[in-house]
Amino acid sequence: MHIVVLAGGIGGARFLTGVRAYAREVGAEVTAVVNVGDDAIMHGLRISPDLDSVMYTLGGAADAERGWGRAGETWAVRQELAAYDAQPTWFGLGDKDLATHLVRTNMLNAGYPLSAVTEALCARWQPGVRLLPATDDRLETHVVVETDEGQRAIHFQEWWVRHRGDIPTRRFVFVGADAATPAPGVLDALGNADVVLVAPSNPVVSIAPILAVPGLRAALTGGRAPVIGISPIIGGAPVRGMADKCLAVIGAECSAAGVGRLYGPRREGGVLDGWLVDTSDDGADVPGVTVRATPLWMSDEVATTAMVRDAMELT
């Protein structure tokens, strides 16, 4: 049995701990196809926030409290960069995390694609699932915002980290998506999948950039595997992060039903066959999609594994 998961950062990472546990129970293999739209160059280093969140979390090295980066992190480099007034000062690189970025940047500069770099990094972290970037090509989420000087596009990281989304926002643009192709292994994984799970990640800036890779979306929508999504919205609010702000930008309703409809039924050009919502959202209606309610709080690995089991029963 082969399970493919589309995942963003921390929500996707936590969900994957449950998928991994479930897969161990039933003897399945897991491939996580991870968003790269958040990737950026900071201080000359290539950062891949979502891949790292998944890798650190599954490798047992993530900072669970902060929700990103490494446990036991230190900040000597950040403090020094600030003393040099090195831009951007609003983005903090942890010392431990920075070593990952150094290795990644060096391998990329040496000509290795991001998928090969990710595999090399995972040799250390042993995440227990196969991690693939959605694409090896440049696919960067930019955000068109309103400023005093008119509209301009800023990198997603600047929108998210510097502005916390608190800036008049027009739209998200996935720069490079049109020309991007799925990373090696992605189409094979989707072709061999028995089920595809859409993690409870931000639908607008985590899952959408994955689906923006044309060949990837086609393999998903045209594949034989059922696609089951898990709602990142519980009781009208995101469990974590700023999905509410992102949904507002694209004019979608911030609700379990709203996100289900945003993804849409596969038979009508969307991506979902099934949609798992929280018990508090029981009754959410997504026309053309089988909806089931179950507790969706990923409070620990047991609860998360139970969620995954429920999602699998929707197939």
Add this chain to the structure above:
Amino acid sequence: MHIVVLAGGIGGARFLTGVRAYAREVGAEVTAVVNVGDDAIMHGLRISPDLDSVMYTLGGAADAERGWGRAGETWAVRQELAAYDAQPTWFGLGDKDLATHLVRTNMLNAGYPLSAVTEALCARWQPGVRLLPATDDRLETHVVVETDEGQRAIHFQEWWVRHRGDIPTRRFVFVGADAATPAPGVLDALGNADVVLVAPSNPVVSIAPILAVPGLRAALTGGRAPVIGISPIIGGAPVRGMADKCLAVIGAECSAAGVGRLYGPRREGGVLDGWLVDTSDDGADVPGVTVRATPLWMSDEVATTAMVRDAMELT
């Protein structure tokens, strides 16, 4: 009054604290022309060990005990890089130091020459003297060594840090020296100099790579300013570092007189007009060069300043 100092790393840095103190007393300006032969790319970052030693020392941020790098340094990144088995594992980048390399690397990649980068970094450290790299061009000291598979050339850092010079060594090569030109400001500084001091740095791998820049050497030997050297050898041994091993490689005597003769008298194609040796080396003879003996231990800034005063009296 304008003083130009040719300097390597830690020996040059300590000497410069005395030159700076002397210059403040007499109202002189100081330009340090610093060796870049030790420069290397480590983990994708451009390191300039001698420039940094001088910058940190004069900026009051150097680790005096260790003799290189930053005081209060931490090593989180190094530990992580080792955990990734990222090569080279024999070269340790401190966290604080690494921020300097990030800023430098980014500026170089953005197209700024090393001299401009150095000036930008010094805006923070306020060294009180003008720091110039000998050249903005690539000039790297490589070392031809004997291995089981025959001769091969390794970077100076590998010879120095990894092998501690304990490897059969044929010669030093200053890669790129022939085509290198002095960094902006170097020729002007030498042209306007009232005196040029050769710091008690390693003559073979710190001062020689500076003098290997053709236009720089010509400006020095053909200039109007007297050139006074300070011996890095006291009583037949280097004060610090591995000048003895380096001198052995080129077949020069490891003594105050030996190094003075290696530099040679300016009137005969060498660089020296005067040569300051330690009192224990009183009587050292360098034909064609005025030799004077004085205490050369740079135990503190007062002692070092006295050395500089003695050197100035040789002019």
